[in-house]
Every structure is written in structure tokens, then in C-alpha cells.
Amino acid sequence: MTPVPMRRTGRLRLGVRVAVAALLIAAGVSTAGCGAQGGSGGEKIALLLPDAKTARYETFDRPLFEKRIRQLGDYQVLYSNADQDAATQQQQAESALAAGAKVLVLDAVDSKAAASIVSAAHAQDVPVIAYDRLIAGGGLAYYVSFDGEKVGELQGAALVQALAGKKLRAGDGILMVNGSPTDSNSSEFAAGAHRAIDASGLQVLAEYSTPDWSPDKAQDWVAGQIAQFGDRIVGVYAANDGVAGGAVAAFKAADVSPVPPVTGQDAELSALQRIVAGDQYMTVYKAIKPQANRAAEVAVALIHGEKVTAPTTTDGVPTTLLEPVAVTVHDIMRTVVADGFWTVKDICTPAYVTACDAAGIR
Structure with missing residues (x-):
């Protein structure tokens, strides 16, 4: 049994709190989801997610978290999405604190910059749960995520x-299109x-850290590598x-067919359709419901001062x-479909019916 560390480090000055409150609307903090009776009178929990480019956050993380909070009692979720901007996320966090949030559940845009959010929360005795990405600097109450190195090993081994x-x-080899340099998970x-790829003897032709996890920037970089290395x-x-x-878009724009094996992560619907069509080799499925549920349960426990x-x-x-x-x-039928993450109908739209039939997805 590990107690959650809680400590008092002072309080925000009244003037700062008033100024921060003025940012509430501008920062895009929304209130959602009062739950059933039996909670703590509508106390507030902030959910701060990093971007909308990664489809999972709006499609799964937010609704699953809010649903579990409603099941746990009478609480309010203050939700914000920073759209991949660390300064915006800082404002959203300050606004949530000024609005009376008792816990912050924070998926950081920038894992290092978010340390200041943790400090501001501590100034009001508000615990912070690091969600999906570990935050540098310590002082966290809890961390819930997936094993990042295991994700990379699965991807590398599949390739x-x-x-x-x-x-x-x-002279043949692979490209490595890594994640955002501000995301602590990317290095994991x-x-x-690398552990799987280097052990295999495959040559890495070039490697890139994708700013903001931007598909467009990834496409531009891969297009340049295709021009340099070709087949x-x-x-x-x-x-x-x-x-x-x-x-994949870069290879298609360059008229490369078939597209060489490409890995992925998050089991996004478009990725599963690319896999069915033969344009992407694999993805990594992360069952987000247990992650969102655990974060919600810990948040409520922390509100009540429970271990x-x-x-x-x-x-x-x-952790x-x-x-x-x-x-x-x-693996699609026994994983994402079996879990209800996506349905066959979701995946096998008219453009993919033939490919789905050929793959036994029906």
C-alpha cells in the first residue's frame, strides 16, 4: 500500500487567482458531466488533454473518463484540450485551479514545461495525476499510462x-519516424x-523526431527521404x-506501390482501415478504458483524502x-472488435468491404 504524497507549499495570491479566473473562458475550459447522487456535492476534477490531432483523446479518453466520473458520484469535470500548445495548457490549468478544481488529471503537451503546472497546483494543495505522459520534476500524486518501451518493442519486433x-x-534499410520531442513517451x-531493430541487424537510413506529432510534418520528412533513398x-x-x-501519404504521393511495411500506435480507425487495405502493417492497441477508469477512480479517492x-x-x-x-x-477481430473499441461496421465502410471480406473481418 503506497500512500499518495500530499504537501502544502503555500497558496496563490488572491490577485493572481482573480487574474487567472479571467482566463477561464479564453482558455477554453468547459464543464461537463455532473454524476449521480451520493458524491461530494459537485466538486471539480480537471481533465487536461494535449491535442486533437491524436484521435483517441476526443474519441475515447475524454468520454470514457467523464463516464466513469459520473458513475462514481456527483462531480464536475472541467475539460480542456490544449491543441498541442504548452502555453495554452498552462493557462487552462491555471483557469481550472481558479475555478476550484480539487484534482488535475494532466496529459502534458510538454513534459518538462508541465512541471510549472504541478507547482501551481501544489500551491493550492491540489494533487496532480500524470495521465499517459510522465511529467518531469516530481511532486506527482499518481501516474497512469502504458509501458512505453514495451510499445516500442512491439512496433520494432513487428517491423x-x-x-x-x-x-x-x-544499402537497404528503414526510416524511423519518432514522436514529438516534447512528449516524454517518445524516447521510451x-x-x-531500437532494441528490437538494432538486434535484427536492420539498417536505419534516417531518423526523425516529429514536432507536435504532426502527420503533415511526418509526411514532408518522409517525402524528402523517398527522394533521397528511393527503393x-x-x-x-x-x-x-x-x-x-x-x-503512407508520402509513399502514395511518390507513386510507391506497394507501400513498405509501416508501424503505428493507438488503433485509430483510419489506421485499421489502412491495415485492412494493406497500406499499414500494424498498430499497437492500448485499451484506453482501463486507463481512463483508473485515472477517474484515483482522482475521486484523492478528493476524499484516501490512500x-x-x-x-x-x-x-x-504508477x-x-x-x-x-x-x-x-488480430483485428480478437482485439479491437472483441473489446468493442471499434465495430466491424466502423471499419468496413463501403470503400473497405472487399478488403474486409478478404481478411475475414465480418
């Missing part, structure tokens, strides 16, 4: 498997992927489905790390 048995020429994904590119490690989509337990710790922070799963075309 190695996709290329196994193929006769590669001297890359480390895990020497035999595969692409892409850190998530967004940048994978950018990589929370965790399977492990990260830098002294109580839950969930297990990711690799998904190729052969």
Missing part, C-alpha cells in the same frame, strides 16, 4: 517480422523499438498512427502501467 525472409540489398517508444527504403517505424498516416494503491512506482510516484497489444490484420 522486423514483416521484413523477415525478404532479400535485402546492401524509440528506445524499445532502398524497405520499411518505416512510425511511432503512432497519425505519423504513420503521414508516411491509493499502485502496482509499481516511477521515480517514486505510484499503473497497462499492457499494450500488437495488432496486424490477423
Whole structure:
């Protein structure tokens, strides 16, 4: 049993709180989801997510978190999305604090810059749960995410498997399209992927950290590598489905057919459709419901001053790390469909019906 660290470090001055309150509307903080009877009178929990480019946040994380909060009692969720801007997220956090949030559940745009949000929360004795991305500087009450290095290992191993048995020429190799340099998970994904790729002897032709996880920037970079290396590119490690989509678009724009194996992460609907169509080799499925539920449950426990337990710790922070799963075309039915993450109808729209039938997705 690991107690959640709580400490008092002072309070925000009244003038600052008033000024921050004025930012509430401008910063885009919304109030959603009062739950059933039996809670603590509508106390507020802030959910601060980093961007809208990654489809999972608006499609799954937010609604699942809000649903679990409603089930737990009479609470309000103050929701904000920073649209990949660290300064905006800072304002949103300050606005949530000024609005009376008792807990911050924070998925940081910039893992280092977010340390100032943690400090501001501590000034009001408000605990912070790091959601999906660890925040530098310590002082966190809890951390819930997936094992980032395991994600990278699954991606790298899948890419190695996709290329196994193929006769590669001297000079052939892969591209590595990593995640945002401001996301603490990106280095973990890359480390895990390198472990699998380097051990295989595959050559890495070039490697790139994608600013803001931007599919457009990933596409531009991959297009430049295609111009330089041409058919020497035999595969692409892409850190998530967004940048994978950018990589695939670059190959299609260059009339490369078939597209070499491309990895991904998050099991986005568009990625699953690319996998069915043969344009993306795999993705990593992360069951977001347990992650959102755990964050919600810990948040409510912290409001009531309860101790929370965790399977492990990260830098002294109580931590839950969930297990990711690799998904190729052969795994879609037993993973994302079986879990109700997506339905066959979602995936097999008219443009993909033939490919779905051929893959046994029906």
C-alpha cells in the first residue's frame, strides 16, 4: 500500500487567482458531466488533454473518463484540450485551479514545461495525476499510462517480422519516424523499438523526431527521404498512427506501390482501415478504458483524502502501467472488435468491404 504524497507549499495570491479566473473562458475550459447522487456535492476534477490531432483523446479518453466520473458520484469535470500548445495548457490549468478544481488529471503537451503546472497546483494543495505522459520534476500524486518501451518493442519486433525472409540489398534499410520531442513517451517508444531493430541487424537510413506529432510534418520528412533513398527504403517505424498516416501519404504521393511495411500506435480507425487495405502493417492497441477508469477512480479517492494503491512506482510516484497489444490484420477481430473499441461496421465502410471480406473481418 503506497500512500499518495500530499504537501502544502503555500497558496496563490488572491490577485493572481482573480487574474487567472479571467482566463477561464479564453482558455477554453468547459464543464461537463455532473454524476449521480451520493458524491461530494459537485466538486471539480480537471481533465487536461494535449491535442486533437491524436484521435483517441476526443474519441475515447475524454468520454470514457467523464463516464466513469459520473458513475462514481456527483462531480464536475472541467475539460480542456490544449491543441498541442504548452502555453495554452498552462493557462487552462491555471483557469481550472481558479475555478476550484480539487484534482488535475494532466496529459502534458510538454513534459518538462508541465512541471510549472504541478507547482501551481501544489500551491493550492491540489494533487496532480500524470495521465499517459510522465511529467518531469516530481511532486506527482499518481501516474497512469502504458509501458512505453514495451510499445516500442512491439512496433520494432513487428517491423522486423514483416521484413523477415525478404532479400535485402546492401544499402537497404528503414526510416524511423519518432514522436514529438516534447512528449516524454517518445524516447521510451524509440528506445524499445531500437532494441528490437538494432538486434535484427536492420539498417536505419534516417531518423526523425516529429514536432507536435504532426502527420503533415511526418509526411514532408518522409517525402524528402523517398527522394533521397528511393527503393532502398524497405520499411518505416512510425511511432503512432497519425505519423504513420503521414508516411503512407508520402509513399502514395511518390507513386510507391506497394507501400513498405509501416508501424503505428493507438488503433485509430483510419489506421485499421489502412491495415485492412494493406497500406499499414500494424498498430499497437492500448485499451484506453482501463486507463481512463483508473485515472477517474484515483482522482475521486484523492478528493476524499484516501490512500491509493499502485502496482509499481516511477521515480517514486505510484504508477499503473497497462499492457499494450500488437495488432496486424490477423488480430483485428480478437482485439479491437472483441473489446468493442471499434465495430466491424466502423471499419468496413463501403470503400473497405472487399478488403474486409478478404481478411475475414465480418
